Amino acid sequence: MPAPAVELRGITKRFGPVLANDRVDLLVEAGTIHGIVGENGAGKSTLMNILYGYYRADAGTVAIDGEPRRIGRPIDAIRAGIGMVHQHFMLVEPFTVLENMLLGAEGGPLLASGVARLRASLARLGREHGLEVDPDARVGDLPVGLQQRVEILKALCRGARVLILDEPTGVLTPQEADELFAILAGLRAQGRTVVLITHKLREVMAATDRVSVMRGGRMVAHRRTSETSREELAELMVGRKVQMRPDRRPARPGRPVLEVRGLEVADDRGVPRVKSVTFEVRAGEIVGIAGVAGNGQSELLEAIAGIRAPTRGEIRIDGRSVGGSAEGRPRGFGHVPEDRLRMGLVPDLPACENAVLGYHRRPDYVTSGLLRRRRIVEICSGWLERYDIRPRAPMLPAIAFSGGNQQKLVVARELEHDPELLLVGQPTRGVDIGAIEFIHGRLLAMRDAGKAVLLVSVELDEILALADRILVMFDGRIVGELPAERAEERRIGLLMAGIAAEAA
Amino acid sequence: MRGTSRLPTWVELLLLPGLNLVSAAMIAGLVVVLIGEDPIAAVSLLVYGAFGYGEAVGYTLFYTTNFVLTGLAVALAFHAGHFNIGGEGQAYLGGLGSTLVALHWGHLPSVLAIPLAVAGAALFGGAWALVPGWLYAKRGSHVVITTIMMNFVAAALMTYLVVNVLIKPGQQIPETDIFATTVWLPPLAPLLAPLGLDLGRAPANLCSILALLCCLGFWLFVWRSRPGYELRVVGRSEAAAIYAGIAPARVTMLAMTLSGALAGLLAVNEILGSQHRLVLGFTGGYGFVGIAVALMGRNHPLGILLAALLFGALYQGGSELAFDMPKISRDMIVVIQGLVILFAGALEHLFRAPLEALFLRPTVER
Numbered sequence: 001m002p003a004p005a006v007e008l009r010g011i012t013k014r015f016g017p018v019l020a021n022d023r024v025d026l027l028v029e030a031g032t033i034h035g036i037v038g039e040n041g042a043g044k045s046t047l048m049n050i051l052y053g054y055y056r057a058d059a060g061t062v063a064i065d066g067e068p069r070r071i072g073r074p075i076d077a078i079r080a081g082i083g084m085v086h087q088h089f090m091l092v093e094p095f096t097v098l099e100n101m102l103l104g105a106e107g108g109p110l111l112a113s114g115v116a117r118l119r120a121s122l123a124r125l126g127r128e129h130g131l132e133v134d135p136d137a138r139v140g141d142l143p144v145g146l147q148q149r150v151e152i153l154k155a156l157c158r159g160a161r162v163l164i165l166d167e168p169t170g171v172l173t174p175q176e177a178d179e180l181f182a183i184l185a186g187l188r189a190q191g192r193t194v195v196l197i198t199h200k201l202r203e204v205m206a207a208t209d210r211v212s213v214m215r216g217g218r219m220v221a222h223r224r225t226s227e228t229s230r231e232e233l234a235e236l237m238v239g240r241k242v243q244m245r246p247d248r249r250p251a252r253p254g255r256p257v258l259e260v261r262g263l264e265v266a267d268d269r270g271v272p273r274v275k276s277v278t279f280e281v282r283a284g285e286i287v288g289i290a291g292v293a294g295n296g297q298s299e300l301l302e303a304i305a306g307i308r309a310p311t312r313g314e315i316r317i318d319g320r321s322v323g324g325s326a327e328g329r330p331r332g333f334g335h336v337p338e339d340r341l342r343m344g345l346v347p348d349l350p351a352c353e354n355a356v357l358g359y360h361r362r363p364d365y366v367t368s369g370l371l372r373r374r375r376i377v378e379i380c381s382g383w384l385e386r387y388d389i390r391p392r393a394p395m396l397p398a399i400a401f402s403g404g405n406q407q408k409l410v411v412a413r414e415l416e417h418d419p420e421l422l423l424v425g426q427p428t429r430g431v432d433i434g435a436i437e438f439i440h441g442r443l444l445a446m447r448d449a450g451k452a453v454l455l456v457s458v459e460l461d462e463i464l465a466l467a468d469r470i471l472v473m474f475d476g477r478i479v480g481e482l483p484a485e486r487a488e489e490r491r492i493g494l495l496m497a498g499i500a501a502e503a504a
Numbered sequence: 505m506r507g508t509s510r511l512p513t514w515v516e517l518l519l520l521p522g523l524n525l526v527s528a529a530m531i532a533g534l535v536v537v538l539i540g541e542d543p544i545a546a547v548s549l550l551v552y553g554a555f556g557y558g559e560a561v562g563y564t565l566f567y568t569t570n571f572v573l574t575g576l577a578v579a580l581a582f583h584a585g586h587f588n589i590g591g592e593g594q595a596y597l598g599g600l601g602s603t604l605v606a607l608h609w610g611h612l613p614s615v616l617a618i619p620l621a622v623a624g625a626a627l628f629g630g631a632w633a634l635v636p637g638w639l640y641a642k643r644g645s646h647v648v649i650t651t652i653m654m655n656f657v658a659a660a661l662m663t664y665l666v667v668n669v670l671i672k673p674g675q676q677i678p679e680t681d682i683f684a685t686t687v688w689l690p691p692l693a694p695l696l697a698p699l700g701l702d703l704g705r706a707p708a709n710l711c712s713i714l715a716l717l718c719c720l721g722f723w724l725f726v727w728r729s730r731p732g733y734e735l736r737v738v739g740r741s742e743a744a745a746i747y748a749g750i751a752p753a754r755v756t757m758l759a760m761t762l763s764g765a766l767a768g769l770l771a772v773n774e775i776l777g778s779q780h781r782l783v784l785g786f787t788g789g790y791g792f793v794g795i796a797v798a799l800m801g802r803n804h805p806l807g808i809l810l811a812a813l814l815f816g817a818l819y820q821g822g823s824e825l826a827f828d829m830p831k832i833s834r835d836m837i838v839v840i841q842g843l844v845i846l847f848a849g850a851l852e853h854l855f856r857a858p859l860e861a862l863f864l865r866p867t868v869e870r
Contacts, residue, residue, distance in 0.1 A: 307746055335747070343747040348740045353733065358748035360733055370728050 003066025005030040005162050005193035006051065006082075011060035013046055020046040021057070022217040028162070028210075030065070033184055033194040035204040035225070038214035039237055039432035040402050044197045047214070048164050052084045053077040064162070083155025087167040089147050093140030097133050097150050098122070101157055118157065125156050129186045145176035152183070163187065164195045169203055170430060175292060175497070181207040199237070199432055201230040202461065215239055238434050246440050249448065251468040254283035257421045257452035258304065263313035265299040272311070273299040275476035281421070286443065286453040288467025290460060292496050296476035297456045298338055301425050304454070305335045317421055334414030338425035338456070340403075344410040347399035351389075352380035354398045355413050383412040388438070404435035411439055415446060422446055425456045440466060460489060460496075474498040511856075511863055517807045521800050521848060523855045525814070528847040532840045541831050553824025554817035560824070562706020565692065568816030569708070569773045572715040574794025575812055576722050577767035579803035581633075581647070583726055584759030585739035590636060590651025591767040592791030593658030594629040598768025599775050600662065601628025602687075603670065603680060603782040606775075610684030617686045622714070622772050629768015630761040632658060637760025641753035647760070655791075666784055679783040689777040709777030711769070718766060719805035725762075735759050767791060793841075800848035811848070818844065 006028040013021040021043045028034045038044045049055045051062065053071040062069050064080045071077050077084075091100050098118060107114035119135060126132040133142075133149050142150070148168060155163055165184075169177040184194050184207060196208060204211050205225060213221040213236040221236045234242040258281040265274035273296040281287045291297050302308035304315055306322060315322050317333060335358075337343040345354050356365050356376055365372055380394040387408045389401070398406055407427065414422065424443065428436040443466055447453055457463050463470055470487050472480040472495040480495040511520070533543035554564045574591045581588035588594075601624035609617055636650035663678075672681040689710045693703040726732040738745045738755040745752050774786050797815055801807030822837030847854070 305747070306749070337747055339743075342741070343743045346737050346741045346744045349736065353736075357737065357744065360730060360748070366730050369730055370724070371730055371733055373728060 002030055004028060004063075005032075005065060006195070007063040007066070008047070008051065009061045009063075011047060011050060011057045011062075013043075013050060013055060013057050019217050021050070024060070024214070024217075024219045026212060026219065027222075028193060028195055030193050031188060031191050032209040033188055033196060033207055035196045035198060035208035035211040036214060037197075037199055037201065037204055037211060037233060037237055039199060039434065040404055040430075042214040042237070043217040044214050045166060046217075048084070048166060048195070048197060051077065052082060052164065078158055078160070081159060081161040082164065083152075083158060083160025083162070084164045085148065085151040085155060085166065085168060087170060089151050091139045091147060091150060094138065096136050096138055097142075097153075098135040100139055100150060101135075101154055105158065121157055122153065125153055128190065129156075129183060131156075131183060143176075145172055145179065148172070148176075148180065149183075160192075162193045162195065164197070166197045167199075168196070169198065169200060177203065201233050204233065205230060213237055234433055237432075242433055243437060245465050246437070246444055248444055248466075251285045251447065253285040253468070254450060256280040256282050257318060258454060259314075259316040259319075260304065261314045261316075263300070263303060263315065264311045265296070265303045265308060266311050267299055273476050274303065274310075276313070277473075277476075277478055279471055279478060279481075281452040281454050283420070283452050284447060284450045285468045286447050286455055286466050288463035288470045289454070289456045289473055290463045290470055290492055290496060291458070291473035293458045295473045295496075297458075297473050298425070300473070301335075301338065301423055301454075301456050305333075305337070305423055332419060333421040333423060334417060334419035335423040336407075336410055336414050336425060336427055338429070340406055340410050341399075345398040345406060348397055350395045350397055351384070351401065351409060352377045352394040354409060355380040355383060355394075357413065359413070359417055383409070383416060387412045404431040407431050408435060408439070411442060415442055420451060422451055422453045423456075424453060426458065427455070428457075428459065428462060436462075460492060463492075464489065472496055511860060515859060515863055517802060517804060518810075520852075520855060520859060521802070521807065521811065523859075524800070524847040524852065525844065527851075527854070528840070528843040531847075532843050535836070535839060536832065539831055539836070541829055546825060546829060546832060549828050550818075550821035550825045552821070553828075554821030558702035559704030559706050560820060561701065562693065562703030562708040563820040564813075564816045565703075565708040565712055566706060566773065566778065566816075567819040568812045569712045569715045570770055570790040571793060571797045571812035571815045572808060573718065573769045573773065574767055574790050575797030575801055575808040576715075576718055576805065577763045577791075578794045578798035579801065579805075579808060580722065580726070580766060581759055581763035582798060582803050583732075583739050584735045584756060585742075586637075586640070586647040586756065586760065586763075587795075588633065588636075588651050588760065588763045588767075589648055589795065590633060590654045590658075590764070590791070591770075591794045592787050592789070593651070593655035594632045594764040594767035595770035595787045595791050596655075596658045596662050597632040598625035598629035598765075598771035599782055599786055600665065601625045601768060602771045602775050603683075606683040606687040607670070607680065610687055612686065614686045617684075618689065618776070621687045621776055622769070625768045625771040625776075626765035627768070629771070630765035633760045633764020633767070634757060637757040640760075641756050663784060666782060670782060680781045682781050683776075687776055688780055689772065691777075707778035709773065711773035711777045714769065714772060718769065719809055722766075722805045731755075731758065767794070793845075796845040796848060799852060800844075814844070815841070 004027050006026065008024060008026040011021050011024040024047055036044050046055065050057045053074045053076050056072060062071055069080050071080065098115060101118050101122065102111065102114055105114065107117065122135050131149050131153055133146055133153065139147060139150060168180060172180060187194060198204060208225045211223050211225050211228065211233065212219055213233060215237060261278050263274055263277045264272060267273045277300060289297050299308060303310045341347055346357065359365065365376055377394050383389065384392045384394060389405045389408045398409065401409065411427065427439050443453060455463065455466055464487060468484050470482045470484065470492065471478045472492055474496060475498060536543040536546050553560055555561055574595065577591045578588055602621040605621040605624035609620055632654060636647050636654060639645040639650050640647050667678045670680045671678060692708040692710065692712060696703055726736065734750045734755050737748065737750060738752045742752050770787065770790055775782060779786060793815055797808055797811045800811040818841055825832055826834045826837055
């Protein structure tokens with residue numbers, strides 16, 4: 001048997017009182033795709049950052065291809081043949097693809113020879129791995145999927161034989177993710193090794209050969225992917241049984257709460273993104289809008305929320321027309337926005353001030369122009385308790401909470417103000433399994449309490465788990481409507497891809 | 505700046521600026537040694553000149569008041585996400601506002617005339633800052649650029665008005681007639697005399713108390729009021745503001761107007777409290793130093809009070825020092841101020857990382 005590509009033994013890393021990695025062992029066989037799964041904060045990224053030389057382990061050894069190595073800086077890792085693609089790309093956007101590749105590999109004070117060499121190897125790698133990218137395109141102009149390709153190429157150009165990808169699909173559409181996995185399979189076929197960090201079990205099952213599970217800084221299990229299941233992995237990650245599909249009673253839809261008629265919305269550049277969309281959401285039902293990201297769902301949601309002015313059409317909430325202007329949030333609906341850090345929260349402000357964002361004009365929070373600070377803190381503390389948001393610190397800035405806890409804070413705020421209509425965009429993006437289970441449960445409880453819920457998600461699993469009716473959006477139009485009981489993944493997938501609209 | 509930090513408040517407001525100050529003092533001390541003077545003697549002269557006797561205290565107080573007002577002005581705009589460099593021009597226009605009131609309503613009793621003149625200063629300063637605010641809200645013009653430009657416009661406008669329109673008839677010096685005493689702000693001296701502090705001929709006046717009230721009002725407004733909350737939301741995330749139904753354009757215009765009004769109040773101290781007539785260039789760079797005061801004060805009224813006191817003492821003590829140590833010229837004082845600004849402003853993060861390492865546990869992977 002050949003030496004393992006990566007062998008970590010007894011890696012321990014302590015940040016102050018927190019043990020981020022506790023005697024972690026990891027063995028990655030050469031020529032495999034190895035998944036590392038775990039909830040946020042389980043220690044996956046710390047481990048990989050140690051392997052890549054960003055952090056120095058307090059204890060433990062690293063061996064690459066059977067040879068013990070000291071990796072103190074990223075340059076040591078690069079020399080050992082390790083490449084890393086970060087969740088947030090390290091690219092210079094105004095530079096071209098070639099210029100980005102050149103960074104750190106200039107090959108002398110004059111660029112000409114380096115450029116020629118890189119151009120050749122770029123073409124070769126592109127052919128070999130199906131990683132074609134226009135070397136003269138400006139990186140900022142490329143879609144995210146291609147930017148990621150540039151990152152992979154960058155690592156390969158530097159001779160990486162072990163490629164680490166940290167949450168690579170967080171920013172990708174399902175199609176782009178599938179393309180990525182095809183590329184990774186190609187790399188494996190060439191004998192390279194891939195380490196894939198993720199918390200999406202679907203991807204682990206689809207793309208990896210082996211999988212290691214981390215929880216609370218420890219490695220808790222190693223499995224062959226073919227011998228495990230999503231349920232088992234989820235249980236290992238969370239440490240208890242997890243309900244992947246929430247229980248749900250049949251919906252009892254009532255009066256229409258949200259009515260959208262002939263809605264057209266353009267994006268910031270004036271390009272039409274929502275084209276003549278008509279639908280309604282009734283009290284006591286969850287309507288899910290499925291679709292590949294960028295097919296107009298975001299603009300649709302923003303238009304209904306009053307953030308973006310529609311160019312045509314009508315939006316009625318409880319029979320009152322609300323569309324036509326972007327003057328702010330009308331009363332009576334909650335909105336969990338798609339991008340919590342950009343829109344749903346003010347990262348620098350404390351949790352308690354974020355807890356009233358958008359509701360800060362309500363008389364319960366204001367007396368004679370002054371905010372009722374003590375009451376706001378009290379209410380926020382209650383939510384932190386009930387939604388199990390950690391740490392329980394209402395004065396801590398929102399940015400200091402983890403992604404899942406931030407999302408729970410937003411969900412708490414929008415649910416606790418008891419809206420008749422709830423608009424929800426990507427409610428579980430970047431949120432770990434325990435929190436997903438909780439948020440899904442709350443959304444179903446809202447439905448059962450007779451509220452109307454509009455759910456936009458690019459996670460098909462989520463739509464299938466929650467929605468009573470599913471609308472599929474493609475290129476700004478609703479191309480199909482399916483009741484939950486007749487919804488199958490394959491059929492929706494085809495609709496999402498814009499194929500066989502008539503088949504539905 | 506403040507808000508993103510997770511350091512304890514006292515570290516943020518006292519220790520960090522304190523370290524910056526000590527560093528500035530060390531370098532300044534080196535400079536003093538280089539020109540062949542005794543730095544210890546220089547410091548004690550400076551401190552004596554600023555606090556050593558009643559009149560010195562009065563002057564320090566007077567300058568401090570100027571810096572508090574312009575510092576608050578910069579800080580308020582900062583909380584809304586804007587860098588108001590135009591305090592100088594706004595204060596200048598504030599002078600016009602209070603002068604117009606003083607010249608036209610000087611016959612009114614003080615209880616009416618003074619509030620009117622104060623309001624005039626705030627109104628004109630606010631209106632002058634509203635222009636960049638409006639340009640930003642409607643056209644997206646960068647506030648830094650427009651406020652700087654407005655400083656030049658203000659200077660030209662005021663020169664024209666003072667030289668050609670408001671000048672006292674029959675004289676050559678470009679200044680207005682002395683105001684009626686009804687609009688003069690009462691001096692602080694009689695108030696402090698019973699406490700045994702003789703301010704002498706120092707120009708410190710009731711505006712110092714107004715500035716203190718502004719600090720309190722600033723705190724209440726920014727951290728406790730609903731519009732202040734909206735202002736902070738807009739300043740930190742415009743997208744979140746729109747999501748929350750807050751109109752950033754309206755909030756920006758409000759913030760700039762209030763910022764300009766605070767800067768305009770400088771005229772209350774200088775014109776109504778001390779000069780009692782409008783003179784060219786009475787703003788004397790206080791508007792610009794306000795930027796450093798706000799930076800050093802971490803945009804918090806308490807910090808601004810302390811920073812303003814420091815700059816006030818440097819101003820007053822510095823002139824005494826220049827007088828007593830001929831080798832240390834007026835320009836040397838400017839050098840020392842420059843060092844303080846350098847360390848407090850440009851290098852404000854110099855000691856942040858080590859302090860954070862000291863006071864905080866590192867955050868773990870999220």
